[in-house]
Amino acid sequence: MxxxxxxxxxxxxxxxxxxxxxxxxxxxxxxxxxxAGHVELxxxxxxVGRRPGVTDLGxxxxxxxxxxxxxxxxxxxxPRGAFEQTDTTRAIMDQRNETFVPHVxxxxxxxxxxxxxxxxxxxxxxxxxxxxxxxxxRYAVGRSKSIRFDRPGIVxxxxxxxxxxxxxxxxxxxxxxxxxxxxxxYRIDNVPPGTYTLVAWNEGVTSxxxxxxxxxxxxxxxxxxxx
Amino acid sequence: MKWLSSLRSxxxxxxxxxxxxxxxxxxxLVSVRVTREAExxxxxxxxxxxxxxxxxxxTRTQTFTMMARLIADAPKLKAAVDTNDPPTVQDxxxxxxxxxxxxxxxxxxxxxxxxxxxxGSPRTGDIVASQASVKRALMGHEGIxxxxxxxxxxxxxxxxxxxxxxxxxxxxxxxVGFLLDDAFxxxxxxxxxxxxxFGMDGQILSTTVPRADRELLSDLLSDGASxxxxxLRDEEFxxxxxxxxxxxxxxxxxxxxxxxxxxxxxQLRFLSEIHTELAVTAVVAILLGTLxxxxxxxxxxxxxxxxxxxxxxxxxxxxxxxxxxxxxNARWDDEDAKLLASTFNTLTDTVxxxxxxxxxxxxxxxxxxxxxxxxxEVRNPLMIIKAxxxxxxxxxxxxxxxREVATDIDGEVARLNRVVNDVLDFARPITFDCSATDLNALxxxxxxxxxxxxxATVTIDADPSVGIVKTDGERLRSxxxxxxxxxxxxxxxxxxxxxxxxTRRAGGTVIITVGDTGxxxxxxxxxxxxxxxxxxxxxxxxxxxxxxxxxxEGLGGTIVAASEPGRGTEIRITLPLDSTSAPATHSEDxxxx
Numbered sequence: 001m002x003x004x005x006x007x008x009x010x011x012x013x014x015x016x017x018x019x020x021x022x023x024x025x026x027x028x029x030x031x032x033x034x035x036a037g038h039v040e041l042x043x044x045x046x047x048v049g050r051r052p053g054v055t056d057l058g059x060x061x062x063x064x065x066x067x068x069x070x071x072x073x074x075x076x077x078x079p080r081g082a083f084e085q086t087d088t089t090r091a092i093m094d095q096r097n098e099t100f101v102p103h104v105x106x107x108x109x110x111x112x113x114x115x116x117x118x119x120x121x122x123x124x125x126x127x128x129x130x131x132x133x134x135x136x137x138r139y140a141v142g143r144s145k146s147i148r149f150d151r152p153g154i155v156x157x158x159x160x161x162x163x164x165x166x167x168x169x170x171x172x173x174x175x176x177x178x179x180x181x182x183x184x185x186y187r188i189d190n191v192p193p194g195t196y197t198l199v200a201w202n203e204g205v206t207s208x209x210x211x212x213x214x215x216x217x218x219x220x221x222x223x224x225x226x227x
Numbered sequence: 228m229k230w231l232s233s234l235r236s237x238x239x240x241x242x243x244x245x246x247x248x249x250x251x252x253x254x255x256l257v258s259v260r261v262t263r264e265a266e267x268x269x270x271x272x273x274x275x276x277x278x279x280x281x282x283x284x285x286t287r288t289q290t291f292t293m294m295a296r297l298i299a300d301a302p303k304l305k306a307a308v309d310t311n312d313p314p315t316v317q318d319x320x321x322x323x324x325x326x327x328x329x330x331x332x333x334x335x336x337x338x339x340x341x342x343x344x345x346x347g348s349p350r351t352g353d354i355v356a357s358q359a360s361v362k363r364a365l366m367g368h369e370g371i372x373x374x375x376x377x378x379x380x381x382x383x384x385x386x387x388x389x390x391x392x393x394x395x396x397x398x399x400x401x402x403v404g405f406l407l408d409d410a411f412x413x414x415x416x417x418x419x420x421x422x423x424x425f426g427m428d429g430q431i432l433s434t435t436v437p438r439a440d441r442e443l444l445s446d447l448l449s450d451g452a453s454x455x456x457x458x459l460r461d462e463e464f465x466x467x468x469x470x471x472x473x474x475x476x477x478x479x480x481x482x483x484x485x486x487x488x489x490x491x492x493x494q495l496r497f498l499s500e501i502h503t504e505l506a507v508t509a510v511v512a513i514l515l516g517t518l519x520x521x522x523x524x525x526x527x528x529x530x531x532x533x534x535x536x537x538x539x540x541x542x543x544x545x546x547x548x549x550x551x552x553x554x555x556n557a558r559w560d561d562e563d564a565k566l567l568a569s570t571f572n573t574l575t576d577t578v579x580x581x582x583x584x585x586x587x588x589x590x591x592x593x594x595x596x597x598x599x600x601x602x603x604e605v606r607n608p609l610m611i612i613k614a615x616x617x618x619x620x621x622x623x624x625x626x627x628x629x630r631e632v633a634t635d636i637d638g639e640v641a642r643l644n645r646v647v648n649d650v651l652d653f654a655r656p657i658t659f660d661c662s663a664t665d666l667n668a669l670x671x672x673x674x675x676x677x678x679x680x681x682x683a684t685v686t687i688d689a690d691p692s693v694g695i696v697k698t699d700g701e702r703l704r705s706x707x708x709x710x711x712x713x714x715x716x717x718x719x720x721x722x723x724x725x726x727x728x729x730t731r732r733a734g735g736t737v738i739i740t741v742g743d744t745g746x747x748x749x750x751x752x753x754x755x756x757x758x759x760x761x762x763x764x765x766x767x768x769x770x771x772x773x774x775x776x777x778x779x780e781g782l783g784g785t786i787v788a789a790s791e792p793g794r795g796t797e798i799r800i801t802l803p804l805d806s807t808s809a810p811a812t813h814s815e816d817x818x819x820x
Contacts, residue, residue, distance in 0.1 A: 069394060128306040128315060156309050158390070160302040166309075166390040203396055204337075 033214040036187040037222040039071040039180050039200050039207075069202060070104040071226065072170055073186045074177035076197035076209050090114060090146075093157070093167060095123045100157065100167030102179075109152050109173050116144035122161060129155045131171065154204075170201070200224035235528035239520050246516030254509045261501050265494050270454070273467045276421040276487045280469065283415060284382070287405060288371060291329065292384045295403040296369075298323045299388045308334060308342060308388050308399040316342040331355070331381060331404035334388075337397055339365055347404070348376065355402055360385040364400040373471060373483040379408030379433035380425045380471070380483050407471075407485075408433045422464070422488035425471075436488065448484050456491070463491040530564030534571060547579035596760040597650065600769060604646045608639035615639075653759060653770045657702065657781050661807045664700040666693045666737055670728055673707035682715040683724035683743075692732045697805040698782055706778040709771045710741045710798050716764065717745025717796060736784075739800040747792035756788050782806040 089111050094101040096118045107113065115125045117139055125145065126135035131153030136145040138161065149155065152173040159165040170177070176196075178186040191214045200207040207224045214220050230236055298304060307319040316334050320343040324332045331346040333355045339362065344352035351374070355361065360370030364385040374381040383404040389395040405411075412423040416435045424434035424441075426448045431441040440459045447455060447466055454467045471483040537551045551568040615632040618624065624632075667689035674685040711726065718724040721744060729740045748756060755761045757776045762769035772788075779786040784802035 126302075126306065128310045130310065130312070156306070158302045158306045158309075163300045163302045163305065164390060164392045164395075165302075166305070166396070 031216050032190045032192050033216060033218045033220060034187060034189045035073075035191055035196075035198065035212055035214060035220045035222055036185070037073070037224065039073060039184045039186065039202065039224045039226060041069060041071070041184070041202060042225055042227050043202075043205070070102065070182075071180045071184065071186070071200055071202040071224075072104060072106050072177055073180070073188065073198065073200045073222075073224065074106075074170075074172060075174065075188070075191070076199045078174035078176050079192045079194060079196075088112065092116065093169070094118050095125075095159070095165075098159075098162045098165055100159075100165055102167070104168045104170070104179060106170045106172065106177050106179050107149060108175055109150055109171055110148065111171070112146050112148040113169060114144050114146040115157075117141050123165075124160045125157050126160055127155050127157045129153070131155050135160075168203070198222050200226060202226045233528075234531070235524045238527055239524035242520030242523060243517045246520060247513050250509055250512045250516065254505050258502060258505055261505075262498060265498050269465055269489055269491065269494050273421065273454070273465060273487050273489050276415075276419040276423075276489070277467055277469045277485075279419050280415055280423065280485055280487065283418070284407070284471070288382060288384060291382075291403050291405055292369065292386065294327055294329075295384050295386045295401055298327070298403070299386045299401040304334075304401070305388055305390050305398055308336060309390075311336050311342070313342050319343075320345055327403060329403050330406045331383065331402070333383075333402040333404070334399060335361060335365075335402075336399045337365065339400070342399065347381070351376070351381075355383060355404075358383070358385070358402075361400050361402065364402075365397060367395065367397060373427065374404075375427040375430070375432055375483075376406060376408075377432075379406040379411070380427055381406055382471075406433075409435070422490075424486040424488065425483070426486065427483040431486075434486075444486055444488075447486055457488070459488075463495070464488040465491055527564065530568055534564065534568050538571065541575060547575045547582065549575070593759070600760055601646065601650065605643060608643050611639045612636050649770045649774070653774050653777070657777060659699040659702060659781055659806070661697050661699050661782075661805075663695050664698050664703075666696045666698075666739075666802075667691070667730055669700055669704055670707065670730055670739065673704045674711055674728055676704070677708045677711035677715060680715075683718045683726050685711055685715070685726045685728055688727065688729040690730045690732055693730045693737050694732075696737055696802065697807055698802060699778075699806065702778045703782065703802075706775040706800075707739070707741070709775050710800075713771065714741050714743035714745070714796070714798075717743045717747075719745075721745055733801075735804055737802045737804065739802070740797060741800075742795060742797040744795040747794055747796055748788070748790040749792060753788060753790055757786070 089108070091105055091107050091111050091113045093105050093113050093115050095115060098119065098121075105113065115136060117123045118141075120141055122138050122140055124136065124138040127133055131151050132147070132149050132155045134147050136147065139145060149169065149171045152171045155169040155171065157167050157169060176188055176191055178188045180186045193214050193216050195211055195213050197209045198212045199209045205226055207226050210222060210224075212220050212222050231240070301323075304316075304319050304323070307316045310316070320332055320334055324345040329346070331351065332344070333341065333347075333352055334343045335356055336342050339356055341352045341356050344355075347355075354374060355372075358370075358372045358374070360372040360383065363370045364387045367387050367389065369384070369386045372383045372385065374383060381404045383402045385400055385402040387397050388399045388401050389397045407425045412425060412433050412435045415421075415423045422435045424431050424436060424444050426432055426434075426445060429445055429448050431445045431448070434441060434444065436444065436459060443457055443459060444466075447457060447468060454465060457464050457466050465488070467487045468484050469487065471485055534551050537549055541547060541549055550572050612635075615635045618632050619629065670689060671687060674687055678685060707728075711728065714726045718726060723744045725744045727740075727742045729738075729742075731738045731740070752761075752763065757772050758769075759773040760769035776786050779800050779802070782802055783806045784800060786798065786800050788796065788798050790796040
């Protein structure tokens with residue numbers, strides 16, 4: 001079965017195993033530690049031949065913005081009680097200049113994501129992912145559609161009008177994850193002391209999982225290098 | 228080479244050789260040129276077919292590349308591939324395949340594993356996925372690959388399926404393939420008229436030629452790109468192998484190859500027709516050329532032949548009235564020959580006129596001399612006869628006196644008769660009657676006949692080897708008598724009176740020499756001794772030696788005189804052993820013509 005990528009399997013494991021892990025105490029912010037570090041991307045850039053895009057049909061040229069690639073670092077196995085959060089939150093994935101912004105969105109389950117169309121053309125948002133297949137249809141500028149993600153997993157969204165548009169939505173069942181800043185740094189706060197398995201993800205590629213020891217009120221450093 | 232010495236033969240030979248040579252060279256050059264052109268045109272057709280095949284394949288590749296790009300760019304496909312779920316991808320792929328009408332559609336994920344396959348043999352998917360072009364596509368590059376299939380060469384276009392502009396993410400690959408199969412080859416054949424075969428790794432996979440010939444063609448696949456020939460079903464084909472490029476270097480001899488076959492038979496038929504026509508033209512031209520050469524040679528030599536014929540006739544007959552008559556309508560005859568002919572005619576006219584005038588003069592002078600001689604010879608006897616008659620008229624002539632006068636008259640009449648006979652002898656044509664004669668005996672008879680009158684005795688020195696000679700004995704004897712009598716007259720009154728007659732055999736001739744010890748002949752007179760009417764003797768007619776010469780020459784012999792004044796004269800007669808073949812001369816020519 002090649003259909004499941006390893007990182008997805010790992011993610012699922014997070015969701016399942018976390019619920020049954022023993023020794024979890026209610027979160028005590030004063031004693032909790034943090035994990036911080038740097039994710040380095042060593043993936044060589046891939047050049048793909050230019051395709052005729054919508055811009056070639058008379059609309060102004062869109063300069064593709066060389067966005068710094070965001071990575072996500074998360075705990076593979078979450079401490080007990082991490083799933084007890086039930087407050088419904090909202091997140092936004094905007095559509096501007098034929099681009100989903102942000103390119104990578106990490107949310108917890110139960111989050112409703114809004115997809116406002118802030119561009120000057122019609123857009124569509126759809127996904128064929130097993131986690132949450134959906135199709136919001138095409139809608140005009142200024143309108144917004146939303147969808148709620150109840151299952152953890154990775155949802156890649158596309159626009160069926162603009163073939164170059166895509167974005168990732170990573171749905172976690174716990175809050176112990178962080179998206180890197182443009183420089184590649186991350187920080188996961190409020191982690192109860194203990195030993196955890198930490199994983200870095202970037203564009204469908206996951207790093208080797210690594211063990212980190214989080215002590216009381218301390219910051220544990222963990223750097224990743226992704227190919 | 229006597230034949231070559233004739234002008235006509237030489238002109239004919241030179242012209243004919245020139246004709247044959249020029250026609251031969253021309254025909255040869257044309258033939259060589261035509262053959263080369265035919266071969267060139269065949270090669271050109273093959274080359275143009277090769278270009279067309281390349282172009283056709285390139286166009287099709289381009290079309291499929293465009294289609295593959297468009298499909299690979301479809302968001303639906305990208306989303307489907309991103310799921311990494313084969314059924315999802317297969318559904319999407321089926322939709323596109325229906326529109327593409329390609330022979331193969333294959334989709335892999337970003338790791339190169341097959342997600343969906345449509346068309347091709349069961350193993351095709353795995354084979355395609357292992358191609359370098361798929362690996363290249365995963366690196367973001369489009370590629371072309373050629374795969375052997377049971378029914379042709381599969382030409383695959385592989386493009387990456389990617390998303391994003393600034394930092395594209397490659398989701399997988401899409402390969403679209405079309406078969407270079409029998410149908411494709413057939414299409415090309417309709418376009419170009421050439422037979423095509425596609426093969427790979429030493430095996431013909433699709434072709435327009437019958438299946439049975441595939442074995443023969445597969446041997447040509449590893450020949451590289453050199454043109455060659457092959458014989459199929461009694462037809463000769465020129466073959467040009469062209470390598471089907473994919474942009475990737477391939478080891479020699481194993482790559483995909485298209486063979487362009489063009490039948491030579493049509494070309495050969497055309498060539499053989501041309502060659503036949505050329506050969507016929509050459510033969511006709513050579514025949515015409517030879518005929519023309521012959522005619523030209525004749526126009527030069529025909530008048531010459533006519534001139535020669537007339538000249539020969541004139542020479543043999545002496546008939547100067549004959550003229551060279553050239554055909555009046557022969558305007559192609561040589562001008563020089565005509566000039567020669569007319570000059571010859573003028574020449575013969577002039578010669579004839581001069582001869583006529585000369586003979587007229589000679590006749591007149593001969594007549595004059597003859598008249599003088601005859602008058603002189605006749606008057607003396609006449610005077611004697613007149614005196615005798617005067618005596619007879621006297622009265623009482625004694626009978627003795629009458630007898631004496633009668634004897635005188637008789638003698639003078641005999642003399643007159645002799646003069647007339649001599650003249651007649653010289654003037655009359657001599658006819659010879661040859662028979663076997665004993666020459667020595669004849670000489671003795673002649674000598675005794677000449678000694679009938681008193682005078683010197685003839686000494687005979689006969690060579691027994693002379694023997695029998697075929698000649699006219701009667702005529703020869705009179706000639707000899709004449710010569711011997713001249714010799715006896717010459718010694719008459721001399722101190723030594725010796726006359727000799729010698730016969731000798733010398734090869735095919737007999738020599739008779741009559742010598743005397745007389746006064747001899749003056750040097751000035753010696754050349755004239757054989758001329759008629761030349762005489763130094765009183766009472767001679769001057770016809771003796773001319774008659775003798777006529778006889779000797781009539782018998783095919785010669786007569787010469789040698790003399791030394793005061794010591795003597797020698798007459799030498801040379802005769803052939805057989806005089807029957809000697810041409811008869813006509814003595815009257817000298818006198819009467």
